[in-house]
Amino acid sequence: MKTKNRFESMQTKLELCGKYGCLFLCILSIAEEVSEKEIDLQHAILICQSKGWLSYDFTVKDSLAILNYYTNKTWHRLELTKLPSVIKDNEFTVVKYYNSKTKYTHFKRRSFDTLVDSQTVKFGFIQEYYIYNYEV
Numbered sequence: 001m002k003t004k005n006r007f008e009s010m011q012t013k014l015e016l017c018g019k020y021g022c023l024f025l026c027i028l029s030i031a032e033e034v035s036e037k038e039i040d041l042q043h044a045i046l047i048c049q050s051k052g053w054l055s056y057d058f059t060v061k062d063s064l065a066i067l068n069y070y071t072n073k074t075w076h077r078l079e080l081t082k083l084p085s086v087i088k089d090n091e092f093t094v095v096k097y098y099n100s101k102t103k104y105t106h107f108k109r110r111s112f113d114t115l116v117d118s119q120t121v122k123f124g125f126i127q128e129y130y131i132y133n134y135e136v
Contacts, residue, residue, distance in 0.1 A: 006042065013045055020058040023094065023107040024048070026112045027063050030092045030132055031070035039070060047079030063132070073134035080129050091133040 016026065031041050041110070045061070048054035053062040060066070067075040087093060097106045099120045106120035113121065 010042060012044075016056070016058050016084050017041075017045065022058060022114055023053055023060045023063070024058055024066075026094045026107050026109055027060060027066050027132075028070070029109060029114075030094075031067050032071065033092070034067075034071045034134070037070075037093050039048065044070075066131060067134070071134065075132055078131040078133070083129050083131075085133070088133070091131050094130040094132070096123040096127045096130065097121050099126040100134075 008067055016029070022066055028039050030039070037051075041075045045054070048066055049056065051065070053069075055061055064075045064077060067073070083093065093110050094107050096106070097108070097118070097120050099106075101123065102120065102123070104120045105116050106115070106124070107130075108114065108118070110123060115121075
């Protein structure tokens, strides 16, 4: 990939990722955890946007395709209002928070957040859980 293609508009993309990329970053963290390989963020943005899995404004269009690309596994996503009592080794959770006052949504892993001191998490509520699991 040519240097111009890698860096053109990247500052804007990183700004948008910082504002709206929480689900995308959660998905990449799951892929990295499963593959046990570090994922280059700049390359991931370019690949996922070029394939249509991630929109220009960082809306995740196909999280399962992203996970498949980075892990070579077949993935499924469950959307639940409550977590099951047991999370299996092939299951990974993302928590979706919503703040009705600000109308913001934020996604985070249960074990960590990509933001420091998210106000949506602090003052919002859990809207649902996504459980991503791969076929064993």
